[in-house]
Amino acid sequence: MKLNFVSTLLLCAVANAGQFDAPPADLPDWSKTQQFTPDHLVAVKRLDALAVSPDNKYAAYTQWMFNRTSNKVGRNIRLMSLSGDYPASDLTTFAFGTSDTSPVWLDENTVAFTAVRGSPASNIFTVSLTDKKISQVSNYTNSVSSLVYSAAAKRIAFISDVYKGLGVDESAEKAEEESNLPYSGVVYDHLFVRHWDTYIGKTRAQLFTVPIDVVDGKYSVTGKPVNLVEKYDGAWGLEPNTVVFSPDGKNVAFDAKIPGREEAWSTKADIFVVPSDGSQAPVSLTPQNPGACSAPAYSPDGTRLAWLQMVTPGYESDRNRVMIYDTKANQVSELDMGWTYSPSSVAFSQDNKSLFHITNYSVDDALFKYDFDTRANTQLTQGSSVYMMSQISSNNVILFANSLSYPNTLFNLNISSKAMQKISTENDALLDPLYLSNAYTFKFKGSLDEDVEGMMMYPFGYDPTKKYPVAFLIHGGPQSSWVRGWSYRWNPNVHSNQGFFVVVINFHGSTGYGQAFVDSIARNWGSHPYFDLMKGLDYFLEQACGADQDRQVALGASYGGYMINWIHGHTDRFKALVNHDGTFSTVSSYYSTEELYFMEHDLGTPWIPEERAQMEQYNPEHYVTNWKTPTLVVHSELDYRLPITEGLSTFTALQRQGVPSKLLYFPDENHWVLQPFNSLKWHNEVIGWIGKYTNTTVWQLTL
Known part of the structure; x- marks a missing residue:
């Protein structure tokens, strides 16, 4: 955010200190700067769900806020003019305890959204830009979500959880009957018996469309909802994810995981096309592909449909290839982009000549533009993570971007110059006075004699004449990466503001460095990544002025929690450890998790002898007798990815051997801690733990 700069010597005088590339101007005048704390983290206004008007003059988006006094959250819809000084205002009135979501434009003056607002369930409403009058469009007794609209079809699509053979309202009646059994x-x-944080019931998230038109001066549904997937000839339960109308409104394309007996150990997900009126069954465009397909997007002229496609069965982190379907010739081809990186979303340019894509590239989730004629693949953004985008003119894109120093913020990107103009200000008053550190990248030779990238951040109040503890954060996934992006759960700036150097390493298996780098972690969980982590931390400590080698702590979640247990059995260099939702046993976690395809690809299948041996080779359980370091264990009841037994097993091993340890248990969280007050409690225990064992005064939760 806005900083007042002073000059100071940042690094020790060593020959290669410039590797950290930290100019003196990047640190603020500490006398004029305040600490960023977990209190600020939960107070941030969260912006999401960007929707640009058909005439490209306005942007609608949602705003989430938390009220600490009432312990309530709320969400409303904001409106920004995309001209002049980009004024923004509330389109729907904000109130804690209410939630307006999923904005879509019906015309240049009307936004549809979902909300309850006194109706029996989440329904469709509209709001007028002219007078901000809100009208109820639907009155279903079963909730609807994820709106998509086609002006050409005069239909709105939505998702609703329904029983087999029943419609929206009938499913609400059935649910009431079953609740009285x-x-x-x-x-x-x-x-699956359960998935993520929910036991699987009898309903499935089905895709519906309903006709909608202006009647007596306001939008109304003019027919009954049609289930577009009920005629699917495979196993019942097809659940669409990304949904897009064709430009002419005649068809809907969507991606969906194939249901059935093998769902838990198969990643197969297809791209489907179905008439928007449900008159025919969905047709798969990818029936022979064994991997996962996702993110369909039509070209504006309707001649092409793009999507992302993995080809390796059972591998959720395979490279996403960009596929192009010729809608007239009925032919599919792969777009040769000349690299092995993996886009996460695609969108055609307004002139149909280019394809925008967001791709994890090094430490950024960057926006690229691929030119179909020249095959040039141009990176448009750097230093941030792009979340959503919409082209508003031949040379401008509106996008949400975030970084380590700011949350989701709207920008206007000039495609030619690559200049990004910040246009939203919702969080400026809160964050401008605070220290939100940039991240400084460095590279070193890691495992396999390959370059590995890391980032570091300076502690609040940094003085090169003093020493500071080091917080070593380890990412999960494991096929993920630390990027220059904001997090509400593992935000490195929270730790740097408690007086810690923060170090993160994108070890082998991380995304953003090509597919071979990603693939290298399979069946190697405890080898290449561990080597990279230890060597990267050593590399940092050799160069950073003021980093106290006697006060190192390590923290990790999910795979990062696995690595904490693995580290615990192989080194005593750390003063304290934090294990959040980590694996205790590579074998027991196979039998208790839900997504077996992940375990079978990354670690193996335990009843196959040679694969069992691979699982045991990197099983942290075998090294518990080496555990001596004080450890905080965090686990939650609704975590079905790595169930609570993994955390309890870790805590049991620590307690039984007399290792100083605590267990932080959440009965109402999943693999992530999402509720604001639970987040504050999490930070209180985590920061308190590492503060205690590094003799550092840290933030404490006050109620």
Whole structure:
């Protein structure tokens, strides 16, 4: 955010200190700068769900806020003019305890959205830009979400959880009947039994469209919802994800994981096309592809449909290839982009001549533009992570971007110059006075004699004549990476503001460095990544002026939690450890997790002898007798990815051996800690733990 700069010597005088590339102007005048704390983190206004008007004159988006006094959250819709000084205002009135979501434009003056607002469930409403009058469009008794609109079709699409053979309202009646049954037992005859944080019931998230038109001066539904996937000839339960109308409104394309007995150990997900009126069954465009397809996007002229496609069965982190479907010739081809990086979303340019894509590239989730004629693949953004985008003119894109020093913020990107103009200000008053450190990248030779990248951040109040503890954060995934992006759960700036140097390493297996780098972690969980982490930390400590080698702590979640347990068995260099939702046993976690395809690809199948041996080779359980370092264990009841037994097993091993340890347990969280007050409690325990063992005064939760 806005900083007042002073000059100071940042690094020790060593020959290669410039590797950290930290100019003196990057640190503020500490006397004029305040600490960023977890209190600020939960107070940030969260912007999301960008929707640009058909005439490209306005942007609608949602704003989430938390009220600490009432312990309530709320979400409303904001409106920004995309001209002049980009004025923004509330389009729907904000109130804690209410939620207006999923904005879509019906015309240049009307935004549709979902909300409850006194109706029996989440329904469709509209708001007028002219007078901000809100009208209710639907009155279903079963909730709807994820709106998509086609002016050409005069239909709005939505998702609703329904029973097999039943419609939206009928499913609400069925749910009421089932809630009154005298027993609670549920019978399963195939996996999944549960997924992420929910036990699988009898309903599925189905895709509906309903006709909508202006009647008596306001939008109304003019027919019954049609289930577009009920005629699918495979196993019942197809659940669409990304949904897009064709420009002429005649068809809807979507991606969906293939349901059935093998769902838990298969990643197969297809791209489907179905008439928007549901008159025919969905047709798969990728029936022979064994991997996961996602993110369909039509060209504005409707002649092409693009999507992302993985080809390796059972591998959720395979490279996303960009596929192009010729809608007239009925032919699919792969777009040769000349690299092995993996886009996460695609969108055609307004003139149909280029393809925008967001791709994890080094430490950025960057926006690129691929030119179909010249095959040039141009990086348009750097230093941030792009979240959503919409082209508003031949040379301008509106996008959400975030970095380590700012949350989701709207920018106007000039495509030619690559200049980004910040146009939203919702969080300026809160964050401008605070220290939000940039990240300084460095590279070193890691495992396999390959370059590995890391980032470091300076502690609040940094003085090169003093020493500071080091917080070593380890990312999960493991096929993920530390990027210059904002996080509400693992935000490195929270730790740097407590007086710690922060170091992160994108070890082998991380994304953003080509597919071979990603693939290298399979069946190697405890080898290449561990080597990279230790060598990268050593490399940092050799160069950073003021980093106290006697006060190092390590923290990690998910795979990062696995690595904390692995580190615990292989080194005593750290003063304290924090294990959040980490694996205790590579074998027991196979039998208790839900997504078996991940375990089978990365670690193996335990009843296959040679694969069992690979699982045991990097099993942290075998090294518990080496555990001596004080450890905080965090785990939650609703974590079905790595169930609570993994955390309890870790805590049991620590307690039984007399290792100083605590367990932080959340009965109402999943693999992530999402509720604001639970986040504050999490930070209180985590920061308190590393502060205690590094003799550092840290933030404390006050109620």
